[in-house]
Amino acid sequence: MTQLSENLQKLDGFLARFRETGILNQIGGEALPAASGNWFDTLSPTDGSVICQVARGAADDIDRAAAAAKAAFPGWRDLGGTERRKILHRVADAIVARAEEIALCEAWDSGQPLRFMSKAALRGAENFRFFADKAPSARDGKALPSGGLMNITGRVPIGPVGVITPWNTPFMLSTWKIAPALAAGCTIVHKPAEFSPLTARLLVEMAEEAGLPKGVWNLVNGMGEEAGKALTEHPAIKAIAFVGESRTGSQIMAQGAASLKRVHFELGGKNPVIVFADSDLERALDAAVFMIYSLNGERCTSSSRLLIEQGIAEEFEARLAERANKVKIGHPLDPATEIGPLIHPTHLDKVCSYFDIAKEEGAVIAAGGERPDGPGWFVRPTLFTGANNQMRIAQEEIFGPVLTALRFADEAEALQIANDTDYGLTAYLWTSDVTRAMRMTERLEAGMIWVNSENVRHLPTPFGGVKASGIGRDGGDWSFEFFMEQKHIGFATGPNKVPRLGGE
Numbered sequence: 001m002t003q004l005s006e007n008l009q010k011l012d013g014f015l016a017r018f019r020e021t022g023i024l025n026q027i028g029g030e031a032l033p034a035a036s037g038n039w040f041d042t043l044s045p046t047d048g049s050v051i052c053q054v055a056r057g058a059a060d061d062i063d064r065a066a067a068a069a070k071a072a073f074p075g076w077r078d079l080g081g082t083e084r085r086k087i088l089h090r091v092a093d094a095i096v097a098r099a100e101e102i103a104l105c106e107a108w109d110s111g112q113p114l115r116f117m118s119k120a121a122l123r124g125a126e127n128f129r130f131f132a133d134k135a136p137s138a139r140d141g142k143a144l145p146s147g148g149l150m151n152i153t154g155r156v157p158i159g160p161v162g163v164i165t166p167w168n169t170p171f172m173l174s175t176w177k178i179a180p181a182l183a184a185g186c187t188i189v190h191k192p193a194e195f196s197p198l199t200a201r202l203l204v205e206m207a208e209e210a211g212l213p214k215g216v217w218n219l220v221n222g223m224g225e226e227a228g229k230a231l232t233e234h235p236a237i238k239a240i241a242f243v244g245e246s247r248t249g250s251q252i253m254a255q256g257a258a259s260l261k262r263v264h265f266e267l268g269g270k271n272p273v274i275v276f277a278d279s280d281l282e283r284a285l286d287a288a289v290f291m292i293y294s295l296n297g298e299r300c301t302s303s304s305r306l307l308i309e310q311g312i313a314e315e316f317e318a319r320l321a322e323r324a325n326k327v328k329i330g331h332p333l334d335p336a337t338e339i340g341p342l343i344h345p346t347h348l349d350k351v352c353s354y355f356d357i358a359k360e361e362g363a364v365i366a367a368g369g370e371r372p373d374g375p376g377w378f379v380r381p382t383l384f385t386g387a388n389n390q391m392r393i394a395q396e397e398i399f400g401p402v403l404t405a406l407r408f409a410d411e412a413e414a415l416q417i418a419n420d421t422d423y424g425l426t427a428y429l430w431t432s433d434v435t436r437a438m439r440m441t442e443r444l445e446a447g448m449i450w451v452n453s454e455n456v457r458h459l460p461t462p463f464g465g466v467k468a469s470g471i472g473r474d475g476g477d478w479s480f481e482f483f484m485e486q487k488h489i490g491f492a493t494g495p496n497k498v499p500r501l502g503g504e
Contacts, residue, residue: 245268
């Protein structure tokens, strides 16, 4: 039996119960169908087959989930940080124990290759452990003495929060938001993306089996315009953490305005990887290939624009096209696969539409630019050359394995091209000149910059973007700043004279 056949057999066992019951919502500790009785199908991108049915939650389900989160909030808020830490560590243990199930289900549901999803499951456990260990100190503040006053600060959880997660690497990104919310003492209503709902159900089950009190974490599946909109507008929900498209983030901000909701947005990107002639070109090539063609190119931090110095551009682009043509496309459960199918036919159509746009704009398709024969929503790794930064292929987020190469003459032009976009999530800089790196990183309009490196996530550091790429930061204490309110208390330290009004 091949490894692919063995993985398919294991997957079939994991999915058997979902085929029988469907994926249910979880509200107040109960597994429930949608109040309306409606369902929708989740499909595998590999062959378009129906995986199972999913409860199609809407406003009534969100209302019930928000009420459950509100009722559970005082108890979870008042539970000591040490106790919350123990529970969250047990959740992490459960993730590790079921990592294979999570990875296989996520790969089949999302089309992401198993080689990446197996790591994503374990990264989810790391997220829970990291924030679990910070739970006991999450509410710590500062002592700020002043004349006649001892000023102290502290933090308290903001209350029930909404978490809306995307369809790309959904398990890991869910833990990234939910773990700090729980560590802070917030309760949750989670609305996962409708295209990839499987592992969100696994995750909430693991949390409650690990001892998380009922109602602390509620799950409502459904469509963005139904369940998502109801969540962003619900008065009991104090904040919304969202990962997804910039356009959707704008809609959420408008929907939450009436109740003055706090929002945290991790949105889109059109991220440059800037390669100077003095860089380690072999490593830069490896990083450029990895950061656009891994994870099917379906991630916000992908380096979708290559800015290459003119003197080395022709050779670098030729080598890049050769590498793109060798990236292995295949079944997502095959350990050898490097690119799997895109998430949904609607998204496939969007990505493929840019092949015609590139031709119309006068760019060259140096690699890919087509769908392979056969079932599933696959697309070949693609490279556009001969482009300029005014083209749509250089400005719009394609969100697939598609790279646009742009040439620059000098440092000033590289900086101008890099910043000439609505987005500002990440940038990647390759050079051996330390002073140039310092100049460039100071002026690049991006929330995160890696120098001579691919994207390497370090949990204590801030993660987030500028411009249309987001609002707020994840990671370390920055996550708690979103999920908690600051409180100041001033104690008089002596017989301060209070100004008297209306007296003699």
